[in-house]
Amino acid sequence: xxxxxxxxxxxxxxxxxxxxxxxxxxxxxxxxxxxxxxxxxxxxxxxxxxxxxxxxxxxxxxxxxxxxxxxxxxxxxxxxxxxxxxxxxxxxxxxxxxxxxxxxxxxxxxxxxxxxxxxxxxxxxxxxxxxxxxxxxxxxxxxxxxxxxxxxxxxxxxxxxxxxxxxxxxx
Amino acid sequence: xxxxxxxxxxxxxxxxxxxxxxxxxxxxxxxxxxxxxxxxxxxxxxxxxxxxxxxxxxxxxxxxxxxxxxxxxxxxxxxxxxxxxxxxxxxxxxxxxxxxxxxxxxxxxxxxxxxxxxxxxxxxxxxxxxxxxxxxxxxxxxxxxxxxxxxxxxxxxxxxxxxxxxxxx
Numbered sequence: 477x478x479x480x481x482x483x484x485x486x487x488x489x490x491x492x493x494x495x496x497x498x499x500x501x502x503x504x505x506x507x508x509x510x511x512x513x514x515x516x517x518x519x520x521x522x523x524x525x526x527x528x529x530x531x532x533x534x535x536x537x538x539x540x541x542x543x544x545x546x547x548x549x550x551x552x553x554x555x556x557x558x559x560x561x562x563x564x565x566x567x568x569x570x571x572x573x574x575x576x577x578x579x580x581x582x583x584x585x586x587x588x589x590x591x592x593x594x595x596x597x598x599x600x601x602x603x604x605x606x607x608x609x610x611x612x613x614x615x616x617x618x619x620x621x622x623x624x625x626x627x628x629x630x631x632x633x634x635x636x637x638x639x640x641x642x643x644x645x646x647x
Numbered sequence: 648x649x650x651x652x653x654x655x656x657x658x659x660x661x662x663x664x665x666x667x668x669x670x671x672x673x674x675x676x677x678x679x680x681x682x683x684x685x686x687x688x689x690x691x692x693x694x695x696x697x698x699x700x701x702x703x704x705x706x707x708x709x710x711x712x713x714x715x716x717x718x719x720x721x722x723x724x725x726x727x728x729x730x731x732x733x734x735x736x737x738x739x740x741x742x743x744x745x746x747x748x749x750x751x752x753x754x755x756x757x758x759x760x761x762x763x764x765x766x767x768x769x770x771x772x773x774x775x776x777x778x779x780x781x782x783x784x785x786x787x788x789x790x791x792x793x794x795x796x797x798x799x800x801x802x803x804x805x806x807x808x809x810x811x812x813x814x815x816x
Binding site: 519522536549551554555556557560561562563564565566567568576577578579581582623626627628629630631632633634635636637638639 | 687705719722724734736769772773776780789793796797798799800
């Protein structure tokens with residue numbers, strides 16, 4: 477394949493991606509913030525969850541929120557809650573927005589399913605969204621501190637108990 | 648032999664401790680609603696409209712954790728006759744208060760309000776999670792010990808090279 481053909485193929489692929497990302501628009505987007513702005517911490521901040529609908533101005537959305545699935549490593553603060561259903565309710569959509577306040581229990585990726593109905597009560601699509609809640613930074617810092625204290629403790633014990641011992645033959 | 652006894656005690660301790668945990672200050676009985684951590688709690692019913700305002704009414708649902716007054720969920724739905732249906736999971740095994748209010752959409756004033764106290768049954772984490780966490784923390788200490796022992800043996804090796812014979816086993 478000639479060099480020119482190769483470069484032109486790459487350019488076309490790049491252009492296709494650039495154009496498609498510019499024109500693609502999400503039918504539903506979700507925004508999760510603390511009341512004062514900023515990331516909501518699990519089990520501490522009541523977050524304001526705002527769903528914005530591009531196609532519907534007035535209607536209802538039946539939402540169902542599911543907690544992050546259990547991971548093999550790194551269990552969370554409430555292991556019983558991992559992988560369970562959290563909310564199942566119907567919200568009104570006013571001016572293309574639906575909001576509610578919720579305190580997320582654990583960190584991770586929450587799955588939100590929204591079944592939308594327009595003003596006349598006709599089904600207008602089902603949308604799946606992902607909400608990511610980051611762990612409380614203080615908890616992460618405390619976890620590292622705790623682990624370093626444990627390592628230091630192990631270090632001290634390992635060193636002290638294996639130092640040279642006198643009068644070994646007396647044992 | 649002793650290691651096997653310690654291992655047996657550890658496994659017994661983890662498995663036989665009561666699975667249900669109660670929050671501080673909880674006295675059994677005397678609450679309207681019971682819920683369990685890990686399951687959806689359903690709130691379904693109808694608030695009687697007093698004749699004020701006209702439909703569609705707004706039904707506001709609030710769930711509050713009484714331990715620290717934190718708002719867990721605050722959600723509303725529109726209803727033509729005051730009927731409501733909400734389901735949420737209480738993730739904390741403490742006492743909660745749920746209030747369901749019928750609101751006049753024009754004036755935003757509360758027409759009827761119903762308050763329920765919900766006692767949530769909490770559970771210990773599953774055995775697999777407890778075991779994994781315990782094993783991980785013990786591994787961290789063991790890692791520190793290995794490093795400590797190798798530091799001390801490095802010191803012994805250096806002393807042996809220097810010609811010092813400390814008569815250590």
